[in-house]
Amino acid sequence: MSGKCYASPPCLAAEVDPTYFDPLAVDPDQARDVARWRKAERARLRGERDMLSVAERQAAGAALARNLCAFLSDRFDLRGRVFSGYWPIKGEPDLRPLLADLHRQGVCVALPLVEVKAAPLVFRRWTPETRMVRGDWNIPVPPPEAEAVTPEIALAPLVGWTDDSFRLGYGGGYFDRTLASLSPRPFTIGVGFQSARLATIYPQPHDIRLDAIVTEAGVQAAISA
16 A cells, blocks of 8 residues: 555555545445544534633634635635625634735625525524524524625635544535536635544545635645635
């Protein structure tokens, strides 16, 4: 084995390297095992996130926002482009001040929302003056009369993340379903806490790699824009 290229058949790969996982060789038992593992990891990571103090969460969020702002400035001319953020829930880093700054700079800021269960997300334009309404999971979202847009660059909140740019989300599958449906696919940046790093999420065929990962510690992974 050299450079993580496997010469042995997949059935023997785990004996060569215990971290090996073939996402194309999924059977029902394996899929159930992965689903159970992910559920346990989500609970663990969310529990750790909930234990952060308000001051720790605010400091990490501010550092993440600085790193994300620097990354965006280095990679993109955002003026006039559609940028999707998110409304923070469940202890996620609060990047709403950054979204307001982007709006003032002439960026078209959008927020995702569930319009139809088990379907791709839709995106509506947001400004700091937008009158928000309650959406799915009671998350504030722009109202139905807000302009529908398609993001060119999108943030993806992370419960967990890996060095090879896979994301552990909340388990609903909405974000992967959305990315798979968009053409062209937006440049997608995972944002979350450094402590949520995982060795692997045991990627499944439906999992989609992100284009970059940014935490309070900096840019952890990125491809060329």
